[in-house]
Amino acid sequence: MTQFTPPPLDSDPGAGFTVASFNVNGIRAARRRGFDEWLARRQPDVVAIQELRCSAEKVGEFPGYVAAVDVGSIPGRNGVAVLTRDEPAAVRTWATTPPRARGLGEFAAEGRYIEVDLADRPLTVANLYLPKGGLPAELQRPGSMREKPDGGAKHARKMRFLAGFARELQRSRLAALRAGREFVLVGDLNVAYLEHDVTNWRAARKMEGFLPEEREWFGAVTGPRTLVDVVRRLHGDRPGPLTWWSWAGESFTKDVGWRIDHQLATPGLARRAVSVSVDKEPAADQRLSDHAPLLVRYRE
Template structure:
């Protein structure tokens, strides 16, 4: 079983101070996709270039202490793609793709961090621009290779994906336009929400993010913002899922899917 984990770290140094390395060593994933590294190459080299025996590959933001994604892998990739060709968003460190190509299969593991629009209208418009650019990128990629994209998508797709859906219908992360984008990705482009493929009916046990305000985490007032999005051939190999909540490394929880996938 190939264990693939996704986790928004909310700062790699912060998550390390909260025990994420020890948990990874125990959980022993074959690959982990991380988002919001909030570090530069110099901060990572010699300290976080490997985690739990996995080698890291990164896309850092130009702005210090901001965004940044990585993929830590037990297996050496045949190629690494940094950025998805966006003049605006590649500067923000939002996409890294590890390719594992053989004569039999072209396969990618992607770590992606979608923008949040919660800070105001300017960033919400940036989020819409990102979605408009990213959709055709994924559609093209799907015609060329199989993939699983892991990441913080910053969208709760359906009412079952957040606790207070009624009061959030006009808030970033649950806007009709964002949810329609996700529906289009799944229905028209035939990309699979792997967790929902395995657990179609879960509600409060599916949340992966909790606000730091009030007692959201203690009361499980959460959102499902972290996904595995895969091409159908990969999604059909998914066998198990887990969202780890016994320890808190950031405001997100790790999402692990086990795939019947050989390297």
């Protein structure tokens, strides 16, 4: 496999700070493919990682960073981390601080959410790996699905998570603001919101991740006075930027993908966002994951 060479750093690294989000689809596999080289080259100030998919002792160390980690209790599944330059002022996970919202208890031990208060600036960074879900029963067609029909069980589970998380997110955002901190939710939300977020959006209307009820949820938790979709604000009203492509077929080569990795920021922080980039590798044999790193730079 040819190793991916990341893009160069911004020409003026002192102009602000960069928050990166990356679903690595297994941190050990991503490191074999070149994750450490990407990290050393790009040097984001904050790195939110999803799908560690290993035990805590196998996550490893990241030179130049302090890692706050919740691997969850399901072997080889889920797991989130936030890498910061300095020791965080505070770290909260659902394992140590159970979610208060009704409906999230069943997810608390799965390693899906971690929240850190940065020590060097008034900002709370929340990192989420949202359940992928599935199709509702009425859309399931035996023989046309990769997975065995489940009567809509995975879809119902995801919708329970969405309902509970909307309430929990509101609490976290307001708690940060009361403490004098801005707030940003980053991660793999497994929801694409607009037609611009999916290459083949017409077909996707009956796929998990782009169902009407999922898109309605995304619209409900975002807005100019609550959480701003920073990437869409910077990228504008045009297709992309895509962040996920299937391993199967030529989706990556033909750039047929989805935008399901997001950064949702409080209005004050969103106004300071100046650039967005997706580090899509130039060739399929250089991929670090089925996702690509999403980076947003903010003014100080």
